[in-house]
Amino acid sequence: MDLSFSPEEEAFRQEVRSFIRDNLPDKLKGKVRRGDLETKDDYLTWHKILYRQGWVAPAWPKQYGGPGWTVTQRYIFNEECAEAETPMILPFGVAMCGPVIYTFGSEAQKQKYLPRILSGEDWWCQGYSEPGAGSDLASLKTRAVRDGDHYIVNGQKTWTTLAQFADWIFCLVRTDTSVKQQEGITFLLIDMKTPGITVKPIIVLDGAHEVNEVFFDNVKVPVENRIGEENKGWTYAKFLLVHERSGIAGVARSKKAIERLKQIAEAEMIDGKPLIETDEFTRKIAETEIDLSALEFTELRTLAKESRGQMAGPESSILKIKGTEIQQRITELTLEAIGYYAYPDARSFGDNEYPVGPDYAVGQAGHYFNMRKASIYGGSNEIQRGIIAKAVLGL
């Protein structure tokens, strides 16, 4: 066992660090810090910069356009991105649909979709949840009926993140109603421009338009857009859920968030001295940091397993549960730290207007509200605990 990085790995870290320093636009950095990435361009600018460097999809095999990094290099890359507060690369194309396509898709599908995912030409969104199928995803009802060389899709998806920008949606649809729920599901790639698709915004707690309802009314989807076999979609979906989970711990980003929390606590005054000098607040930060250290090493153990070629097992639900709990705790503590300046609604300030209160307080209450989603999405934390109980503990 060895915790240190090799000289090659240290050199790699320097390479990543200077690349980010030289290429990340200042304007974007400010937006990430304030949590107000909003336009399509805000998200795509950094995606395209990384694409040109060949770094946009660290986990992809080299043959499909990945950089061919080791697990350690990917870890270092994530750390540096978090440290520099780069925008996140949205997971829907790169981390979710892409791996499904290169693992289960046909040669034609790989050629058609993968390069456009990497380049950012195609924006993907995820058509999983439905109004009646949230935690119980397998009960989904959106129907696809075969009609010659097409499927006709009818139904509704919901909580579809950033579908308002999407060119494509990958969907779980029901193709057989006569068998066990999990056995009648098919994985389809659907062009968002197809007639019959309507996207309706859902505004969330902090006022953001982040998610949507997507309606399908007799939408014609070519059979060639099906991934793998008909009625085998659940297998591909489960694969993807594991993929969704491995990045979900967010350790590097949480480290950065704690660092920023400490800066805030240094600036905020209480009884004439900085908040960070009070025992009660410093202890709360320390507790969170300790939790995060344990999670970091749990993640490293998972990564080590992965680097030996083993798939992450159901125990990776720990990463989702603890990762999101820590993220939420940091937003809580940040809210506590800023005192009364949690009140102003940052969304009411224009782009060229000075915010009310210190810069670091802007948008923090909204961020706290918004991050309640983290214990709900990607399989709620109750569902994750259920997975561990059943698949790990055998209960």
Added chain:
Amino acid sequence: MDFSYTEEQTLLRNSVARFLADHYDFETFKRVSRAEPGWRPDIWKQFAELGLLGASLPEDFGGLGGGPIETMIVMEEFGKALAVEPYVATVVIGGGLLRRSGSDAQRQEWLPKIAGGETVMAFAFAEPQGRYDLADLTTTAKKSGAGHVLNGHKAVVLGGPWADTLIVTARVGGGQRDANGVSVFLVDKKSDGISARHYPTVDGQHASEITFENVEVPASNLIGAEGEGLPLIEQAVDEAIAAHCAEAVGCMRVLQDATVEYSKTRKQFGVPIGKFQVLQHRMVDMFINTEQSVSIALMATLKLGESETERKKAASAAKVHIGRAGRFVGQQAVQIHGGMGMTDELNVGHYFKRLTMLDTLYGNVDHHLKRYAALA
């Protein structure tokens, strides 16, 4: 020992509840809080006609002669409706300060106006550096002739845009955090030298940053003896804390009921999610938190008239308990509602936001835990 309400108190609750049900539904709250002016001056007049604004004020001044229990009743119903009207600032803070410490002339002038809905007040006490310490003041009031001249910056003045009169705390002497040398003034918001920046708050209210630049305040607007205002302010704030605890209880009750109801109708895996034991226990904990909050809000209310130490301890105890309970109930209500709990469309998230901000108002859990420990 008797925890029952009088007939008048029950009537008051029923009339507030009915009035708000008829005039203050959730959609109305959202619409009003998002448009100018952000509150309902018309409904303020109706509150006055119903007797709400005078419920806790003396009969001699147009009130109904009630006290903290009446305030608790009104505020619990306000909490259920997410009402934003500045009842606490005007009636509890303004009315309380004047009733207890105002001169005869001040009481004659202001209390009937408060009860009659003819004045709207905002409490300008917080400052950017002061956090929750009511005495940490850089706003100064310098003697000038018979009156004072105010200079300083007040932060996050809730209801600031709507007020005609500001209740302003300022330092007339002593060091920045000294207990002595604090005074409280009524200031006409139209006075020369006042500038304000108004903005909406994250919980559907409106607030202002207010700057005072050589604002002249007549001697008749100083409440209490010069430099001895802190105990008056502390008592008013403890009354406000009790009132906001009742508001939080109203919010928690709505969330508790809504969550249990949702868990009975929302089906996953072929059963209502309320059948899952893990959620049952969670909702039982929400229930326990809510009931304990009802109790401690009542305690804080009933102890407002006791010794200074008892009053302060009770107010801080309630603030600590309700700060924690409100966070738990709010977060779990969102969690159990799943994605729906995250939406702007459903009321659940709005109660969660209000509860979150109520923890901050007048000092959060840490602040009041420390205050309680220092008193115990």
